[in-house]
Amino acid sequence: MDGMSLLTITVLAVFVGFEVxxxxxxxxxxxxxxxxxxxxxxxxxxxxxxAGQAADPLVLAVALLAVxxxxxxxxxxxxxxxxxxxxxxxxxxxxxxxGAGKVEGK
Amino acid sequence: MSLLDPVWTSLLYLVAAVFFILxxxxxxxxxxxxxxxxxxxxxALIAVVTVFLSARLENIPWILAAIALGSAVAAPVARRVKMxxxxxxxxxxxxxxxxxxxxxxxxxxxxxxxPWVRLAIVFTLxxxxxxxxxxxxxxxxxxxxxxxxxxxxxxxxxxxxAVLLAALGAAAAVVFTGSLPLAVLLLVLxxxxxxxxxxxxxxADVPIVISLLNxxxxxxxxxxGVVLGNVLLVVAGTLVGASGTILTRAMAAAMxxxxxxxxxxxxxxGSTAGSxxxxxxxxxxxxxxxxxxLLGYAQRVIIVPGYGLAVAQGQHTAAELxxxxxxxxxxxxxxxxxxxxxxxxHMNVLLAEANVPYESLKEMxxxxxxxxxxxxxLVVGANDVVNPAAKTSSGxxxxxxxxxxxxxxxxxxxxxxxxxPGFAGIENDLxxxxxxxxxxxxxxxxxxxxxxxxxxx
Numbered sequence: 001m002d003g004m005s006l007l008t009i010t011v012l013a014v015f016v017g018f019e020v021x022x023x024x025x026x027x028x029x030x031x032x033x034x035x036x037x038x039x040x041x042x043x044x045x046x047x048x049x050x051a052g053q054a055a056d057p058l059v060l061a062v063a064l065l066a067v068x069x070x071x072x073x074x075x076x077x078x079x080x081x082x083x084x085x086x087x088x089x090x091x092x093x094x095x096x097x098x099g100a101g102k103v104e105g106k
Numbered sequence: 107m108s109l110l111d112p113v114w115t116s117l118l119y120l121v122a123a124v125f126f127i128l129x130x131x132x133x134x135x136x137x138x139x140x141x142x143x144x145x146x147x148x149x150a151l152i153a154v155v156t157v158f159l160s161a162r163l164e165n166i167p168w169i170l171a172a173i174a175l176g177s178a179v180a181a182p183v184a185r186r187v188k189m190x191x192x193x194x195x196x197x198x199x200x201x202x203x204x205x206x207x208x209x210x211x212x213x214x215x216x217x218x219x220x221p222w223v224r225l226a227i228v229f230t231l232x233x234x235x236x237x238x239x240x241x242x243x244x245x246x247x248x249x250x251x252x253x254x255x256x257x258x259x260x261x262x263x264x265x266x267x268a269v270l271l272a273a274l275g276a277a278a279a280v281v282f283t284g285s286l287p288l289a290v291l292l293l294v295l296x297x298x299x300x301x302x303x304x305x306x307x308x309x310a311d312v313p314i315v316i317s318l319l320n321x322x323x324x325x326x327x328x329x330x331g332v333v334l335g336n337v338l339l340v341v342a343g344t345l346v347g348a349s350g351t352i353l354t355r356a357m358a359a360a361m362x363x364x365x366x367x368x369x370x371x372x373x374x375x376g377s378t379a380g381s382x383x384x385x386x387x388x389x390x391x392x393x394x395x396x397x398x399x400l401l402g403y404a405q406r407v408i409i410v411p412g413y414g415l416a417v418a419q420g421q422h423t424a425a426e427l428x429x430x431x432x433x434x435x436x437x438x439x440x441x442x443x444x445x446x447x448x449x450x451x452h453m454n455v456l457l458a459e460a461n462v463p464y465e466s467l468k469e470m471x472x473x474x475x476x477x478x479x480x481x482x483x484l485v486v487g488a489n490d491v492v493n494p495a496a497k498t499s500s501g502x503x504x505x506x507x508x509x510x511x512x513x514x515x516x517x518x519x520x521x522x523x524x525x526x527p528g529f530a531g532i533e534n535d536l537x538x539x540x541x542x543x544x545x546x547x548x549x550x551x552x553x554x555x556x557x558x559x560x561x562x563x
Contacts, residue, residue: 003222006332006340013328013341016127017348023134026356026444026469029451032133033353034196035143037320039126040203040327040346042150044173045157046210046334051172052163059213060165064172066209071176073203078147079184080195084455085140087189091463 031084038077044070115160118152119338125149126342130349136464153338189459190419193449194248197316201241204323207330208234208293214333215289221281226332228277228292234326235296236303237319243304244319247312248448254312257305266302269295303369311368313449314357318365321350353450360444362496362507389525392543394552397484397519398559400543401427404481404517406437408473410510414487414523416447416456420550424486425460427557434560439466441473441483441510443491474511483515487549489522493534502532518542521552 024032047070051063110118125145132142154173163169180199187195211230218224246252273295280289307315324346331339358365401407411424428438440462446453454467468476477483485492492512495502512518513536520537522544536542545552 006335006337009337010328010332010340010344013344014348017130017345018352020127020130020134020345021349021352024130025134026451027442027454027464027467028133028136028139029353029356029444030192030196030447030449030455031139031143032130032349032451033317033320033449034192034199035129035133035146036324036346036349037196037200037203038143038150039129039146039342040207040320040324041199042122042126042153042339042342043203043207043210043327043330044150045153046327046330046336046339047206048154048157048163048169049161049334049336050210050213051165051169052161053217054165054213060168062209063213064168066206066213067169067172068176068179069202069209070206071173072180073199073206074150075177076180076184076195076199078143078150079181080187080192080199081143082140082147083185084189084192084458085136085143087455087458087461088136088139088464089458089461090137091465 028088031081031088034077034084035081038074038081041070041072041074041077044074046070110156110160112160115156116337118156118160119336122149122153122156123338123341125152126345130345189456190416190448191249192455193313193316193452194245196449197241197244197248197319200316200320200323201238201245204234204237204241204319204326206234207323207326208238208296210330211326211333212289212293214330215280215284215286218284218333223333224281224284226329228280228289230326230329230333231280231289231292232273232277232296232299233322233329235293236300237322237326239297239300240304240315240319240322241300243301244312244315247304247307254308256308262302262306266299269298269302273299307368311361311363313445313447313452314354314361314365314368316449317350317354317357318369321347321354324348324350357445357450360450360508362504387538389537390540390543392519392545394545394555395559396543397545397556398563400482400517400519401431401436401484401556402434402560402563404431404436406480407431407482407484408439408441408477408480408512408515410441410443410483410485410488410492410512411453411457412443412446412486412488412491413448414489414521415549416453416487418487418549418551420486420548420553421453421456422460423550423553423557425457425462427553427560428462428466430557430560434563439468439473439476441468441470441477441512443470443488443510444508446488446491470508470510477511477514480515482517482519483512484519484521485512486521486553487523489534490532492536493532494536495532495534504532512536513539516541520544521549521556522546523548 054060129146328343
């Protein structure tokens with residue numbers, strides 16, 4: 001791909017990134033950080049390409065190390081984000097009605 | 107083998123990129139967040155399958171074994187980690203990502219004939235290495251494997267400047283000559299720069315550094331995408347770079363400090379070492395029973411959890427107390443300052459883990475007007491984020507920092523370990539006001555005593 005197209009895509013991605021992330025509520029900043037963290041684990045794709053082209057054993061070893069690190073980043077990041085988000089739950093309907101009733105009753 | 111033609115490959119990468127954008131968008135609300143994250147994971151899976159089907163790859167068994175190894179190490183850690191340890195885990199995963207990007211760039215150097223591509227390579231190398239080493243030090247600080255205080259030694263700024271100059275020189279040489287040994291030297295210099303960057307940062311500022319290094323890794327991945335001519339890496343890396351930048355700035359603003367001030371403040375001797383000055387003015391000290399009476403006969407209570415609560419791991423007790431009060435018909439909310447906890451939004455995760463519904467977790471802008479209607483504001487392990495000096499005294503170091511306006515509540519109760527000021531090292535005049543009472547002790551113990559007394563009412 002030529003440099004100009006890559007530059008165009010990069011600049012547009014910056015704007016999409018700012019746009020999307022500025023809407024995230026501060027309640028979810030930790031999952032956001034950990035989710036974004038998981039997304040950059042996609043460097044795994046790069047590591048796989050490099051490992052797949054390696055002819056020399058030393059190059060292959062370094063490339064495989066990159067694959068291990070990138071996989072840890074990608075898999076660990078998504079798993080831990082999922083675990084965190086699983087804990088965010090809405091108030092149970094019953095509890096809310098009870099609470100509201102009592103407050104109004106006072 | 108190459109099963110996919112380039113058009114299909116590009117299309118599938120595009121799908122993965124869109125999935126990543128949707129993943130970040132899903133995080134705008136707790137309702138859609140979990141699905142968003144799963145969409146992101148699906149995007150990653152599509153991308154990885156695509157690379158196997160599209161490129162002509164050797165060594166596939168080895169690669170699959172490496173992927174299995176990486177997953178086998180990371181998934182159990184991610185499943186078992188305690189929520190209080192989340193910041194160090196994020197730092198760790200961030201570091202390995204940066205390391206992977208640096209290694210990929212290093213190996214691509216032998217294929218790069220174009221100086222522009224080599225420019226992207228040296229950028230990835232340097233930034234990836236800084237992120238790897240910096241995250242490592244951050245992890246060590248948060249895990250308390252080393253001191254959490256700023257580590258300073260005479261001549262640190264000079265050493266840092268020398269390392270950076272040498273790195274720039276090596277980078278320029280690699281761009282023009284493509285020399286592999288110099289690239290390895292650049293990698294080592296990048297690692298040194300990463301260590302030197304984070305060492306002088308004080309414990310309380312470390313969360314901002316995590317966010318900043320996250321942005322760094324994103325940029326390194328984006329640059330590696332330029333190296334490999336892979337659009338997906340460019341888009342994903344840029345998204346992360348942008349999100350990390352926004353978060354870093356938002357968090358620094360919430361602490362009333364500048365990012366450069368945090369990174370370079372220690373070099374100038376202005377970091378957050380904290381002070382131990384204690385005033386002699388009288389305060390109203392209170393017992394757990396008194397606090398329980400205040401809370402138990404209120405109509406509206408706002409709990410302000412801070413760093414101290416996270417350190418004492420008292421979030422479950424705080425949640426129980428809220429539940430006990432709600433059981434008495436009292437309206438209870440949690441007012442969360444953006445920097446409460448050990449990373450942005452950390453307190454929300456800790457309270458969510460303790461089963462506090464997310465509707466009760468109120469952001470600063472939402473809860474501040476409501477303190478006027480609160481009978482009691484219960485401040486647990488927080489100090490600077492409720493210090494009115496940030497609004498009233500223009501000479502104060504925290505002047506201009508947004509605070510939770512607990513002073514507006516009819517009664518204010520502080521659960522504090524001691525009279526020691528917060529990490530900004532400034533006294534909080536609110537502690538001496540007539541409507542304020544204090545209960546001294548470990549946040550978790552105090553909460554447990556208050557909880558017991560509330561149940562006995």
